[in-house]
Amino acid sequence: MSLQISILTPEKPFWNGQAEEIILPTETGEMGVLKNHAPIITGLDVGAMLVRTKEEWNSYALMGGFAVVKKNKVTILANEAESAETIDAEEAKNAFEIAKGNLEKAEGVKQKVEANFAYKRAKARFQVVKVVNKYS
Structure with a gap:
């Protein structure tokens, strides 16, 4: 038996499927999840999530949220999610x-916070596209 993955966003269920392994962008770094992982609830940072099915690796850009791992089920509640296939690589x-x-030019606390979030979001989207190109 593999992992049952559900990615939910406020708008809709984003993706459901089976996976052998996932790598999540948590607030404390990347976390891998395999079958029979210990139960955990973790905060998700803005970043790339990798999903390994039996056939291939897929990547998704997550814009923060939470993940619950329990009994080979992983439920991801994400603020936003994008699939690599929907992201234009050049853009x-x-x-x-x-x-x-x-981010380098930002001055003042508010501008730095906003620039940092925009940077993390853009970096996640770019990483997702790079991963797809690497494994394609």
Whole structure:
């Protein structure tokens, strides 16, 4: 038996399926989950989530949320989620470069916080596209 994965966003159920392994972007770093993982609830950071099915690796950009792991079921409650297939690679690269530049130029607390979030979001989307290209 493999893991049963459910990704839910406020708008709709985003993805449901079976996986052999997932790697989550938690607030304390990346966390891998395999079959028979100990039960856990963890906060998710903005970042790339990798899912290994029997056939391939898939990647998704998550914009924060929570994950619950229990009895080979992983439920992910994400603020937003995007599949690599829906992200334009060139646009993601350009957005990442712009966000990186804006973060370096940010002044003041509010501007730095906003620039940091935009950077993390753009980085997650760019990473997701790079992973797909790497494993394709």
